[in-house]
Amino acid sequence: MNDMSSSFPASETSAPLLDVDDLTVDIAARDGKGIVHAVSGVSFELKRGCTLGIVGESGCGKSTTAMAIMQLLPGSAQIKSGTISFDGNDIVGKSQTEMRALRGKRIGMIMQDPMVALDPVFTVGDQLAEPLKLHMGLKGQALLERQVALLEAVGIPSPETRLKQYPHQMSGGMLQRIVGAIAISCNPELLIADEPTTALDPTAQAQFLDLLADIRDTRGLALIIVTHDFGVTARLCDDIMVMYAGRIVERGPVETIFKAPRHPYTRALLDAIPKPENDRSKGLATIEGQPPNLAESISGCSFAPRCRFAMPRCTSERPPVTKLPGDHQTACWLEVV
């Protein structure tokens, strides 16, 4: 595995590998009439060797943010403003040819469902060979050795046999490892995992998260985990970014978010998770209502209609971002008063 560990040192002092600034993505609604403001004014940075968790519920813009970084947004989506700087270069507006040189090589991606991510009519070996041939020009014995080494790196027993098999011959946990092997095949500097364990059983999920941590630590790559599950972030992340209705509502180190969350949405979300130490005779804390329709313009805070602490100001003016001690920030009027 040594020959594969990348040459990028995990120095925490260096400039961020990824710097997203004021990213705004609009998606044309299917009926062609409205515009969905999927992501609005999202800014964050990520250093090598660090892990960022993007947490939120369906439709909060977390996956759209990930796809924007990969420049894999659907045709109906448009980056309205903002920059995505990867290793000092803005990738917004880069041509597909330029992006193809980055994707799979310097930026790897793991999708939610390995059954969908892998092609059923090609062997696992074929699919693992594709990026290696394209980006690294490997062939013959060197290609095979690299394939075997990658499958070993993700903990798949008897890799030579597995390379000749098709996706349907393996379990979900094993397929997700294969997807992981493909994602890291060309030593990426940034790895984006979108709900990487949602489709897996608890034991396979725990194994895969261990594997991701292991890959990050041995290769010093930057990792973005997109998830709805705070448990995943507790195990892996340095920083957490909580999104709601296309905006970042709170961001900070994992310790701070878990122990001293400030935004009412983050607090409510953490309270809504069943915990073994809870009194079971009492119900769970809930967040009443539904997330807003992002095709409508929202004045004020988008969480205000569901917020227990909402004040008149919350529905009329958008809350500014308040910086708190310890690299922690939140967008809430409660912090301003």
Add this chain to the structure above:
Amino acid sequence: MNRKILEVRDLRKYFPLPANPLRRGERPVVRAVDGVSFAIPEGETLGLIGESGCGKSTTVKLLLRLESPTDGQILFDGKEVQNSHGKDLRTYRSQVQAVFQDPYSSLSPKRTVFQAIAEPLHAAKRFSREEIIRRVNELLDIVGLPSTAQSRLPHEFSGGQRQRIAIARGLALQPRLLILDEPVSALDVSIRAQILNLLQDLQKQFGLSYLLISHDLDIVTHMCQSAAVMYLGKIVEIGPMDVIRSSPQHPYTRALFSSVLPTNLEQEIQRIRLHGSVPSPINPPSGCSFHTRCPSAQPICSQQLPPRITTAHGSTAVCHLLTADERTLEAVP
């Protein structure tokens, strides 16, 4: 303990595979459910947990009588129902209803909410038109939907609301047992809590019993009074929820709960790593079927079927390492 609403005794379901033309004799079978026994006391919730392919869904199909068991008994309210048909089966099915995982596929997109909820009432053939209309209104109110919802189609509702519709349909015939097959895993965290609370309220209100199947062990812990852990078609441990959660005895139960993601940062979980994946139920391993992945397997585990043991904590586990004298796993070197 309350009266048992449902009892399952040594239930088996073997699916025959196509015969191998090159081999005479035995046809291979998949032992999807292989001697499962459990009971649900009235008004309580039993959690059924285990990895994909362990036989949970087949057990559900057997209980709903969508499949016929190869062997074993299903007793509902003390009466055998595994072979009932005709009117008896109709009565049984009206008392045991199910709510499934994905409310996007469990509701027909072409039928209105009224039609969806009224369908079991029509099928029961014992309600007049007026009664059906009244009951649908009542059900919508019970699950917290406005009565204006009934003329609308499923696509107009969010995932959480659709699950409420599915629950209303499940409750239509006033069942006594609801089978909840991953009822919230397709829902967002904040909506999940709403549905779980609704289910608990309904249980109290109507004295319902639940069989809950879920991957999320924290949800099972939150909802259930007792839990059964399945592995390769067999129950390896069953007992009160608190025991299963805080002092699991079977090595598989321990591994399963040690893989739960932390809900806070203090939680230091001693992870037990299982290697490999679940073996095929076509040729399950000899002896204890878990021995191929068990971190504490002994030679005897691959040779003999493990005994069923009542542990000191009050659960029942099937394991060689838990002997009658040393009833806790800590005692095993």
